[in-house]
Amino acid sequence: MIAPRRHPAQDHFRQPLTETPFHPRLAALCETESWYNWAGQKALHSVYDEELEYFAIRSTAAVFDISPMIKYRIRGPGAEAMLNRLTLRDVRKLAPGRVQYTAWCDDAGEVLDDGTLFRPGPQEFRLCSQGRHLPWILDTAEGFDCTVEDESTAIAGLALQGPASFAVLQAAGFSGLETLKTFNIRDLPHEGGQVTISRTGFTGDLGYELFCPAEAALSLWDRLWSAGAPLGLKPIGYNALDRARIEAGFIVPGTDFIATDLALRADRARLPDEIGLDWLVDPAKTQFNGRRAIMAARAKGGPRHVLVGLEVEDNTPAVGAILYHHKKREAGVVSSAIWSPMLKRNIAIASLDAPYGSRITEDLWVEIYALRELRYHKLMKRARIVPRPFLKLRRRTVTPPGLV
Amino acid sequence: MKRHDVVLIGGGHNGLVAACYLQRAGLDVLVLEKNAWVGGAATSRDTGTGVTFSNCSYVCSLFRPEIMRDLELPRHGLQVIAYEGGVVFTEDGDYLAAYRDHDAHRREIARFSPRDAEAYETYARDVTRQCRFIQPLLMRTAPDPVSLKPRDIGELLWLARRFGNFTAEEMAATARFWTMSIADFLDEYFETEVLKAYLAISGIIGTALGPMSPGTAYVLLHHYMGEVDGSVGAWGYARGGMGAVTQALASSFRASGGTIRTDAAVEKVLTRGGRATGVVLDSGEEVAARRVVSNADVKRTFLKLVEPADLPEPFLHRVRQFKMRGSSGKLNIALDGMPEFPALPEGCRCTMGDMHFSDSIERLERGYDDWKAGRWSADPFLDMMIPTQLDPTMAPPGQHFMSCFVQYCPPKVEGRDWTDADRDAFAETVVSQIADYSPGFRDRIIGMEVRTPRELEAEVGLTEGNIFQGELTFDQLLFNRPVPGYAQYRSPIPGLYICGSSTHPGGGVMGAPGRNAAREILRDMRLSPKEMRPAHDVL
Numbered sequence: 007m008i009a010p011r012r013h014p015a016q017d018h019f020r021q022p023l024t025e026t027p028f029h030p031r032l033a034a035l036c037e038t039e040s041w042y043n044w045a046g047q048k049a050l051h052s053v054y055d056e057e058l059e060y061f062a063i064r065s066t067a068a069v070f071d072i073s074p075m076i077k078y079r080i081r082g083p084g085a086e087a088m089l090n091r092l093t094l095r096d097v098r099k100l101a102p103g104r105v106q107y108t109a110w111c112d113d114a115g116e117v118l119d120d121g122t123l124f125r126p127g128p129q130e131f132r133l134c135s136q137g138r139h140l141p142w143i144l145d146t147a148e149g150f151d152c153t154v155e156d157e158s159t160a161i162a163g164l165a166l167q168g169p170a171s172f173a174v175l176q177a178a179g180f181s182g183l184e185t186l187k188t189f190n191i192r193d194l195p196h197e198g199g200q201v202t203i204s205r206t207g208f209t210g211d212l213g214y215e216l217f218c219p220a221e222a223a224l225s226l227w228d229r230l231w232s233a234g235a236p237l238g239l240k241p242i243g244y245n246a247l248d249r250a251r252i253e254a255g256f257i258v259p260g261t262d263f264i265a266t267d268l269a270l271r272a273d274r275a276r277l278p279d280e281i282g283l284d285w286l287v288d289p290a291k292t293q294f295n296g297r298r299a300i301m302a303a304r305a306k307g308g309p310r311h312v313l314v315g316l317e318v319e320d321n322t323p324a325v326g327a328i329l330y331h332h333k334k335r336e337a338g339v340v341s342s343a344i345w346s347p348m349l350k351r352n353i354a355i356a357s358l359d360a361p362y363g364s365r366i367t368e369d370l371w372v373e374i375y376a377l378r379e380l381r382y383h384k385l386m387k388r389a390r391i392v393p394r395p396f397l398k399l400r401r402r403t404v405t406p407p408g409l410v
Numbered sequence: 411m412k413r414h415d416v417v418l419i420g421g422g423h424n425g426l427v428a429a430c431y432l433q434r435a436g437l438d439v440l441v442l443e444k445n446a447w448v449g450g451a452a453t454s455r456d457t458g459t460g461v462t463f464s465n466c467s468y469v470c471s472l473f474r475p476e477i478m479r480d481l482e483l484p485r486h487g488l489q490v491i492a493y494e495g496g497v498v499f500t501e502d503g504d505y506l507a508a509y510r511d512h513d514a515h516r517r518e519i520a521r522f523s524p525r526d527a528e529a530y531e532t533y534a535r536d537v538t539r540q541c542r543f544i545q546p547l548l549m550r551t552a553p554d555p556v557s558l559k560p561r562d563i564g565e566l567l568w569l570a571r572r573f574g575n576f577t578a579e580e581m582a583a584t585a586r587f588w589t590m591s592i593a594d595f596l597d598e599y600f601e602t603e604v605l606k607a608y609l610a611i612s613g614i615i616g617t618a619l620g621p622m623s624p625g626t627a628y629v630l631l632h633h634y635m636g637e638v639d640g641s642v643g644a645w646g647y648a649r650g651g652m653g654a655v656t657q658a659l660a661s662s663f664r665a666s667g668g669t670i671r672t673d674a675a676v677e678k679v680l681t682r683g684g685r686a687t688g689v690v691l692d693s694g695e696e697v698a699a700r701r702v703v704s705n706a707d708v709k710r711t712f713l714k715l716v717e718p719a720d721l722p723e724p725f726l727h728r729v730r731q732f733k734m735r736g737s738s739g740k741l742n743i744a745l746d747g748m749p750e751f752p753a754l755p756e757g758c759r760c761t762m763g764d765m766h767f768s769d770s771i772e773r774l775e776r777g778y779d780d781w782k783a784g785r786w787s788a789d790p791f792l793d794m795m796i797p798t799q800l801d802p803t804m805a806p807p808g809q810h811f812m813s814c815f816v817q818y819c820p821p822k823v824e825g826r827d828w829t830d831a832d833r834d835a836f837a838e839t840v841v842s843q844i845a846d847y848s849p850g851f852r853d854r855i856i857g858m859e860v861r862t863p864r865e866l867e868a869e870v871g872l873t874e875g876n877i878f879q880g881e882l883t884f885d886q887l888l889f890n891r892p893v894p895g896y897a898q899y900r901s902p903i904p905g906l907y908i909c910g911s912s913t914h915p916g917g918g919v920m921g922a923p924g925r926n927a928a929r930e931i932l933r934d935m936r937l938s939p940k941e942m943r944p945a946h947d948v949l
Contacts, residue, residue: 019758019760139528141525141599144525
């Protein structure tokens, strides 16, 4: 448990949005000035051109500043048992040196967040997420022999994604990564310290995530930059990443589902099974937060909501569209949608109210209101449920990675 | 003698709201106000200092936007301005500020506890959920649970459906929230004393209970369910002072043909054959009316303005037992400059909002202990504002109006009446507390209006100076406010109605009681409430 301590800084009100450790570099490269607020820090919607940035992810290599991610360090002999209580998957099966995509729920089984759980050592973990969960994790940690520390601002994070990302790391002198498999972690030396490199990402492409102390951020950036420029390394903002993540079929809290601890309307909270995270739940674990409620809902006949991937006819993205069954009965809502440049298909992520999406999967339509020069085109387009990820790239998992 | 359709006793905000709706429905309405000005506890006047005070109520959030729109109050001069943040100064020379900016606010709490900074999100969600549940109840008449009238049954079913939509968890949370103490409620979320003290103030303000008294969590809700332009929970200043609310109402009322008589104190309600027929003024003048509506509180109305013989004994008993206890006072201070608070960094906008000096729940509770002993708190909590930072209309440039709400302050001092010497000593307690945190404060004072429950009762007519016309505890809400069986703005005397904060949904400058009362009166007269548009939906 961390002892609450009084922090002397009182000037934070002058600059409510703080800057990430990479800010000086991003600010220098930024042409769009499209800053937004990500967890209280300045982040970019795009750096120079959203579309070109997307193609950097899919053709060369892209760096995306993930420092605003919330990062908790959990250490101690009881850390594994605590995290096994906190999260849905079996943490005992997470070997040291590996990463797990996971999620955690409240006692009602409703999803608080999803995130990645890193295990750098047997008694050492890092939990990364969009939302803040310190009170919940501290409460869960009661009775377990472990410490919980918020290292969100102390640790800088950088996603390096794209087919050339391995080549960039190699050119930057990070050696030995040709054996690093998907979801593996390795610590490599940098500037007298270490940088933790994992083969993970949010793009469905070959890619890595790099974590280092905030003080080492700029030198890490420079090291990648000078090696990566000849390979087409580009900085990107969230909009390009968002396109890639939809193609990869990943869901985003606040967009594709509402975290239960932030839901003003209690009926908006979702069980893991209701947002396509059923595969994370390990029923063999006898105890974890939300287990009883999740299992009770399963016994009662399955989820009341279903999160699905859709392919929509024609080429107009269906963002925010209402889904209908038989063009008449309301069946759900589209939460994310793009025209996929890689697939040349119109794809979407949607939440349906059962039995739509479970028992009834045919005759689904989306109603798209496309505003074009002050006039709405009202479209009713057929939608087909398709498996996620929409896009599967062989290069994401092939080891050693190539450039193709 | 002219006979009015309706005569309204008291020109407070609820009285004027009711008067406006009734007049607009085509009735001939006369408002009788004992003072030389209208407004009740929502007034602003210059008492000779050159600075305009909001003499009683001082901030605006609860006033229903539906009423502002129906009665065209913006056209009649009402402007409500949102303000920034607030602050509690701590005894060790530090402070805890509140900011509108989400991240600045989180970082501020994190100075004291990173855990509390994050817990605040869940706290805000839970309180907002309670607000969302209660908001739609404000503009509806509370159903009588033992009535068999189709309308009461319909309303009860509506209420039951709302409960029916609750999960078991929400049901439990709501039942607990309505009954628990604000201290216990805050303990479930936070560990930082000063943060809990700051949030607890909304649970005890205007209430003769301490933060550890059961029922105070709901009082907090009552202060959170307002809004400024859709921003739920936000507070603002009425431009020109709180009198702007009632001046706009009076202007709207006159524009629709209504008549207001000031300096017209009502002595008695006249009855004939058990039915209200008008009122008699303290001058002896009689005013005849088909219906009489009282904006005075339930005690003043039924224990002073009505002959006891006209009322059933059980009703009188209930009215006498209705909790309406004086617990607060107020200092209105004219300053020749902005007071300095050395604890704050320069340029900190938190002085635009509510300022306090009570940094622990225990200090708040000790303050209440003094009240129980019949004394004003030796270490009172202040809810202090300087609206002239945002409103240039109330003071000459450079000068300021400081509104200083003070709690606890008993209706009698150790069982005897207040004296002028008591009042001055009470004021000194407050000024010396401010001066402890603001050097040079005394030298900036150019004038002061000190109000104990004695002054509040004498001027506004609030029994014991209770600002809500009755405590906002759950035993006195909904169909129990003010008296079971008489929670629908009617009284045992046909033709006599009440429309003040003693009725559902209670106190604060909200206007909902006045609007609801007007609707019931029109129903009895078989008139449709024209120009009363439906309450806004809560999406």
